[in-house]
Amino acid sequence: MATIKLEVVTPTGKVLDVEADSVTAPGALGDLGVLPEHRPGLVMLGGGALRYGKGGSEGEPVYIRGGVAEIRPDGVLVLADEARTEAKVDKARAEKILEKALARQETADYLDDAQLQAISNDRAYAEAILKIAGH
């Protein structure tokens, strides 16, 4: 069966490099599901969890703080501003990010589209991490 080569790359290195059966990425306009042989394209990502299936079970999700996904015939490449696997999430940092995002939303008089997107990414990223049980 065909698989998708899923890579997650951030400025501080590669976070994930696996062969997956299916990928669900947090697109800026809603979740994006990718199966093998997907039509190629570029998708803007928001914040949240990126999930993938592998061999019938679900792989460890990766939390993404906004980015871009490039879908190619042979795989998905995610360029994230920041990404952490579930094992490496930092709750204290997430709380700080959430706090900052909310404060910015409250205090700014005017925010352009990009800034609004960044705030919503930060919020979704932090909230997804804080929602993980067992921490």
Next chain:
Amino acid sequence: MPSLKDIRKRVGTVKNTQKITRAMKLVSAAKLKRAQDAMLKLRPYAEKHREMLVSLAAQMVDGSTAHPLLARRETVKRIGVLAIASDRGMCGAFNAQLQKTVTRYIAERDVEVVINPLGKRMGLFTRKSKLAAGEDFGAVIPAAEDDRVREITERLVHAFIEGEVDEVVIISNRFISALTQTPTVMPLLPVVPEQADADAEQPETGSDPFYEPDQTSLLQYVVPRYVEVQVRQAILESIAADHAARMNAMSAATDNAGEMIKTLTLQMNRARQAAITTELMEIIGGAEALK
């Protein structure tokens, strides 16, 4: 001729200096390793962003007006420079070479050039030579932090967008290898999406790629990221080059100290032998006289 005691004292001093330079060399070597790692980790991300930018810009009907950072100004009146040097000395010609490059760059333009120093040595140089200085970004080591890179990039972009400057370049030391660092001038703004080489063309995929939400929004996302990545890369490379230069300078200093110890020890032995000979001559002379 210096006395035996003097020479012995000097050998001691040189030995101490050698200990320090050797320690500094080892510290720099360790730091270089880390800086190099950070640099290499950024590379795939940077490369990918460049590719995306090129392919997105190529598809825009009029690439240069699609984003304000892509727009080339017809008349360039002021050029902003981000000049990156190190925070400390003891790294050979690292800072001096960069300063020379900056001076030459200014001399070659007939427009106003504003220097934004990054790295304490650069700040010092800008003030001392009374160059037209923009904002001093302070120390370079903390500048490698995520948020600081973003801040610096925002300032540079802001100056460009507001028309304070019409072009922005980075002058910094590029890390070629642990032995070579070259000062380089790299244009930053406006962004020129250059095709790397012909064989880097997008592979034929059969179907048209789709864009979500649309090309313009994606371009708006990619362009500032691209600029940030360039700044980050320049900073990381300069830091790695800084450590490499310091390592080499300290290695040479340690070797030189070794040479010096050798010469001084020789001198010391000669002086000691001379002293012994004189003493013997005196004893023999005294014994002769008593006969």
